[in-house]
Amino acid sequence: MRRQIAKITEALSYARMGAADGGPPVFTQFAEMVRLRSGPFRIKPREYYEQRLYRPEISAEAKSAFVGSEEEAKDFVYRIGNHNWNGIAEDKLMTYQFLDGFGLRYPKVVGIGHAYRTCPGAPTLASAEALADWLREACPFPVFAKPSDASLGAGCELIESIDRAADTLHRADGSKIPIGEYVRKKWPRTAGPLIFQEVLRPHVEIARVIGERAATLRIMVLLLPEGPHVHRIAFRIPVGRNMTDNYRSGKSGNMLGRVDAETGDVVGVYSGIGANRRAVDRHPDTETPFAGWRLPFWPETLDAVRSAATGLRGIPIQGWDVAITPDGPSFVEVNHRGDFDLLQQAEGRGVADETFLSLLNT
Numbered sequence: 280m281r282r283q284i285a286k287i288t289e290a291l292s293y294a295r296m297g298a299a300d301g302g303p304p305v306f307t308q309f310a311e312m313v314r315l316r317s318g319p320f321r322i323k324p325r326e327y328y329e330q331r332l333y334r335p336e337i338s339a340e341a342k343s344a345f346v347g348s349e350e351e352a353k354d355f356v357y358r359i360g361n362h363n364w365n366g367i368a369e370d371k372l373m374t375y376q377f378l379d380g381f382g383l384r385y386p387k388v389v390g391i392g393h394a395y396r397t398c399p400g401a402p403t404l405a406s407a408e409a410l411a412d413w414l415r416e417a418c419p420f421p422v423f424a425k426p427s428d429a430s431l432g433a434g435c436e437l438i439e440s441i442d443r444a445a446d447t448l449h450r451a452d453g454s455k456i457p458i459g460e461y462v463r464k465k466w467p468r469t470a471g472p473l474i475f476q477e478v479l480r481p482h483v484e485i486a487r488v489i490g491e492r493a494a495t496l497r498i499m500v501l502l503l504p505e506g507p508h509v510h511r512i513a514f515r516i517p518v519g520r521n522m523t524d525n526y527r528s529g530k531s532g533n534m535l536g537r538v539d540a541e542t543g544d545v546v547g548v549y550s551g552i553g554a555n556r557r558a559v560d561r562h563p564d565t566e567t568p569f570a571g572w573r574l575p576f577w578p579e580t581l582d583a584v585r586s587a588a589t590g591l592r593g594i595p596i597q598g599w600d601v602a603i604t605p606d607g608p609s610f611v612e613v614n615h616r617g618d619f620d621l622l623q624q625a626e627g628r629g630v631a632d633e634t635f636l637s638l639l640n641t
Contacts, residue, residue: 290324297333300554308333315342320356320631321349329528329552330623344629348618357596357616359639364593368615371427371474372398381590383583384609386476389419392465393472396427401475407466410473414458415443421451421478428471437478437522452520479602479609484575488567492517493602494524495611496538496580499622499630500588501638502595507588508634509581512538513625514545514574518563526621528552534559535625536569543577545569552624580608587613595638598622 294308302308311332315322322345327333332342346352367373375398378385388401392410397403402417404410418441425435437451447455467473479493480486499511514536515524526533529552537547548559548569561568574580584599587610591597598614619630 286324293324293328294333296554297328297331300331300333301335302333303335311339311342315345315347318343319352320346320629321352322347323349326620329620331553331556331627341628344631344635345623346619346629346631348620353616353618356639359641360595361593364591365615367591368594368597368613369428370471371425371612372396372472374610374613377590378587378610381586383587384604384607386423386479386609386611388474388476389422390475391472392475393467396472398474407462410466411458411462414441414448414461415446418475419477422475423478424465424473424475426467426471427474434465435523451522479604479611482575482603482605484573485603488565488569488572489516489562490565493604495600495602496574497614497621497625498581498584498599498601499619500584500597500599501634502588502592502597503634503638504641507585509540509584510634511622511626511630512540513621514538515621516548516562526624528620528624529555535621537625537627538574540581543574543580545572545574549625556624574603576603576607583608583610 290309290312291305294305294312297308298305312324312327315327326347330345332345346356367377375385375388388398390404390413391398391401392404394405395403402413404413420441421437421439423435423437438448439451440449441447442449446458448458448461449455465473481491481493485494494514494516497513497515498509501508501510515526516534516536517524518533521531521533524533525531526535529550534548534550536545538544539546549556550559551557560570580601580603584601587599588597591613594615598617600611602609602611623629
């Protein structure tokens, strides 16, 4: 009973915030929350508020197209497909080997921290001591480090340089860490290796707007009977000294761009969620306006994503993370069971439209 009361109190709190932002009366919103929470896509009161579903201009039908992050919602959506294929997406080294087979670009792996896992052309650093020695003597800084099974940017960081006299690593966010401490914290304690990669550099047209740092697109692809369909796109735009471009429901301080899938035009950039969602007209670090911004290599990017998607026939709903570099698109990873909040926040509409539902019902 106490737990139920807490949930009702939370829902009413979000409804009050929605009402203060031009939404309908609190109990009208509460009734909508109950309806959406009870549906197959299991929208939580928090998500109802964060996605601004309280706004009166959004129809009931449009609200029903939003998919929540509840595990029950994921189970309902991702029940389709052959889950034996999921390992390719769950292990980034396997993802890169898959991309190799299709001749598709990804950030070069320059080192593997693991007892036995390997990657062609990269040294396997088979102990904590070997990793520390490599960082001190052979690491080609700057490098991007991430666990092979990372999600939401957890454990990822850009290491810019080393101070050998102080035996310290310097990270892109301005922090420093002694190598011994870094190795103690990062040496793999699970089956997944620690991957060190070259740092992706943005195409000059992207750097012009956001500065010299990578920004990735999340491109959602549906494998329909007639072929791969680019369904939704979110463009993550880093701000300040953040070492990754993850949005984290607005908590990271980064921004989201809405991209026209036909042209590659960035047609809107936003920060924040719920009542704090704001349209942004220029990048806060460079002061460059977003108006008229068209992403380079756009046809090539979509072609590459469709090619990769076709190879994963057992995963009918895919989320590809792709950066556009001076040499064209470069793949970062693929998600096979990701949340949809990023895509829905970027585009302001739910992913479960008629096309999406047709795939679920096949």
